[in-house]
Amino acid sequence: MHFEMTPDQVELQRMVRDFALSEIAPAQEQMDRDHDFPAELWRKWSDLGMAGIMIPQEYGGSGIDSLSYVIAMEEVATVSQTFALIWQVHVLVANMYAGLGTAAQKERWLPVFARGEKLAAFGLTEPGAGSDAGGVRTRAARDGNDAWVINGNKIFISNAGTPISDGLVVMAATGDRPNGKRAISSFIVEAGTPGFKLGQSFSKMAWHGMDNRELVFEDCRIPAENLLGQEGRGLSQALGGLNLGRIVFGILGVAMIRACLEESLAYAKGRHQFGQPLSSFQLTQAKLADMATHAETVRRFVHYVAWLHAQGRECHTEAAMAKLIGTRLSTQAALDAYQIHGGYGFMHEYKVNRLHRESKILEIGEGTNEIQQLLIARGLGC
Numbered sequence: 001m002h003f004e005m006t007p008d009q010v011e012l013q014r015m016v017r018d019f020a021l022s023e024i025a026p027a028q029e030q031m032d033r034d035h036d037f038p039a040e041l042w043r044k045w046s047d048l049g050m051a052g053i054m055i056p057q058e059y060g061g062s063g064i065d066s067l068s069y070v071i072a073m074e075e076v077a078t079v080s081q082t083f084a085l086i087w088q089v090h091v092l093v094a095n096m097y098a099g100l101g102t103a104a105q106k107e108r109w110l111p112v113f114a115r116g117e118k119l120a121a122f123g124l125t126e127p128g129a130g131s132d133a134g135g136v137r138t139r140a141a142r143d144g145n146d147a148w149v150i151n152g153n154k155i156f157i158s159n160a161g162t163p164i165s166d167g168l169v170v171m172a173a174t175g176d177r178p179n180g181k182r183a184i185s186s187f188i189v190e191a192g193t194p195g196f197k198l199g200q201s202f203s204k205m206a207w208h209g210m211d212n213r214e215l216v217f218e219d220c221r222i223p224a225e226n227l228l229g230q231e232g233r234g235l236s237q238a239l240g241g242l243n244l245g246r247i248v249f250g251i252l253g254v255a256m257i258r259a260c261l262e263e264s265l266a267y268a269k270g271r272h273q274f275g276q277p278l279s280s281f282q283l284t285q286a287k288l289a290d291m292a293t294h295a296e297t298v299r300r301f302v303h304y305v306a307w308l309h310a311q312g313r314e315c316h317t318e319a320a321m322a323k324l325i326g327t328r329l330s331t332q333a334a335l336d337a338y339q340i341h342g343g344y345g346f347m348h349e350y351k352v353n354r355l356h357r358e359s360k361i362l363e364i365g366e367g368t369n370e371i372q373q374l375l376i377a378r379g380l381g382c
């Protein structure tokens with residue numbers, strides 16, 4: 001059993017940490033203020049090979065394993081959850097292409113994703129289909145042998161409306177199963193396809209700088225070869241890909257706890273009340289000790305699950321556990337960090353204000369924590 005990172009992982013962590021502090025931190029402030037997609041930052045990040053971090057080298061990517069990716073993700077997310085999420089969605093969708101795509105689809109899309117020239121997005125959620133992913137009403141109907149026609153709409157879709165968004169993966173019902181459930185398939189929709197329109201951009205309490213869109217499909221005709229993976233297997237294919245997404249949400253939680261600890265410790269040492277620093281009060285110390293313990297223990301578990309994933313081993317239940325525990329404890333850390341800052345935490349100029357705004361959504365995205373509990377219970381045979 002090894003608990004050491006490899007020399008390559010240590011080097012990757014150092015490189016990403018340096019970049020995060022020098023480049024991502026200032027851009028984060030700007031994103032939170034102006035709500036703009038950080039195009040220049042994304043370019044620099046892509047030039048380091050990070051847009052294509054897990055894309056196979058034959059398609060111009062870096063071909064890095066899941067555990068190394070997760071180690072890098074913690075460094076990004078400690079500085080900017082927003083940029084981490086933009087990157088996470090892109091990597092998740094590129095992995096879908098790499099795993100499910102035909103040779104032509106991979107040839108067409110993976111190199112441009114690897115270079116970061118195009119930003120990937122994944123459209124599953126609809127007004128009536130959130131946790132109940134099988135309830136999508138968007139439909140794709142065959143139009144002869146050479147095309148599909150999509151009708152419906154999606155909401156909240158991350159990365160979908162930036163100037164470089166393209167190669168969107170959309171989930172649509174392609175028929176009904178004998179048991180009454182919908183058969184769902186994945187399709188590639190190119191930006192600018194007639195009948196595909198960007199709807200409203202959502203105004204959010206945090207993750208400013210990440211574009212979240214409504215997508216509208218009205219008789220949107222796409223070529224038959226834009227089916228991604230097998231017809232009718234879209235949902236199980238997508239849910240397989242979500243394992244890595246859930247592991248990443250576990251490390252986003254760790255990064256959130258780490259950021260809360262860093263901010264709170266510095267603040268508690270500097271702020272004096274009753275003639276003493278806040279850090280000398282045992283009730284404050286208890287909160288700081290919990291944050292340190294949670295970051296350390298959850299990081300170990302998430303690394304273990306990422307290692308299982310990298311080995312190609314089954315980790316469905318473990319990935320759900322990583323997401324559940326990392327994001328539950330990060331919400332607690334953000335509340336405690338806010339409490340330690342007192343009234344100053346309510347003020348926008350304190351970083352802990354943003355951490356608090358960003359924390360709760362981690363319990364909702366990538367499958368809510370209740371859905372993770374249901375998955376874990378299923379693993380217990382319930």
Ligand SMILES: Cc1cc2nc3c(=O)[nH]c(=O)nc-3n(C[C@H](O)[C@H](O)[C@H](O)COP(=O)(O)OP(=O)(O)OC[C@H]3O[C@@H](n4cnc5c(N)ncnc54)[C@H](O)[C@@H]3O)c2cc1C
Binds near residue numbers: 122132204371
């Ligand atoms: C900022 C942001 C970015 C997003 N990006 C994307 C994206 O890129 N692509 C995409 O497809 N989607 C995206 N989503 C959608 C996201 O995945 C969903 O919001 C999430 O899956 C929950 O769905 P919902 O919001 O409809 O909540 P609902 O499903 O309506 O759930 C509401 C509440 O009911 C609970 N609940 C539901 N069913 C059960 C049950 N069976 N048992 C117990 N409790 C239950 C839930 O846990 C939750 O607490 C994004 C959402 C946000 C907010």
